[in-house]
Amino acid sequence: MKFxxxxxxxxxxxRRTSSRVSPRKAGRAPGDVEVASLLPCAVSDDRxxxxxxxxxxIASYAGRFPRYRKLMIDAGFPEEIENVRxxxxxxxxxxxxxxxxxxxxxxxxxxxxxxxxRQKLAGYRKAGIxxxxxxxxxxxDGAKEQALEIIRTCAPx
Numbered sequence: 783m784k785f786x787x788x789x790x791x792x793x794x795x796x797r798r799t800s801s802r803v804s805p806r807k808a809g810r811a812p813g814d815v816e817v818a819s820l821l822p823c824a825v826s827d828d829r830x831x832x833x834x835x836x837x838x839x840i841a842s843y844a845g846r847f848p849r850y851r852k853l854m855i856d857a858g859f860p861e862e863i864e865n866v867r868x869x870x871x872x873x874x875x876x877x878x879x880x881x882x883x884x885x886x887x888x889x890x891x892x893x894x895x896x897x898x899x900r901q902k903l904a905g906y907r908k909a910g911i912x913x914x915x916x917x918x919x920x921x922x923d924g925a926k927e928q929a930l931e932i933i934r935t936c937a938p939x
Contacts, residue, residue, distance in 0.1 A: 818913040823892035845870025
């Protein structure tokens with residue numbers, strides 16, 4: 783992978799980030815390259831509730847965008863993502879949401895308690911992300927408070 787002054791990654795796992803995002807491989811010093819990544823985030827003391835907030839965008843991307851579908855398959859979920867794709871494209875949206883594997887959600891998002899999300903964010907930083915773009919996932923009553931909690935959780939100390 784060649785680097786210029788910046789690189790933008792999306793839907794990367796921590797493992798994929800550390801293996802693919804390397805300014806040194808391109809003969810650049812890490813401080814010379816900004817590496818940004820959009821990181822979807824749902825914070826809750828209830829892991830299943832946090833995962834549920836991630837299902838719609840993941841199912842939508844798996845159903846509509848081959849590039850993101852490939853990243854999800856490469857994350858280790860080929861059969862599951864194919865099932866999500868088929869359900870989404872056939873208009874069975876709730877089934878597609880239900881088919882999104884929890885393990886995939888955990889791999890490509892910041893999901894869980896505030897401490898778990900901070901630890902995962904630190905993992906992305908260690909893997910080479912210099913500019914994490916946290917994308918809050920929230921819905922329903924208290925959406926503003928949920929968004930603010932995510933921002934507080936992920937803001938640098």
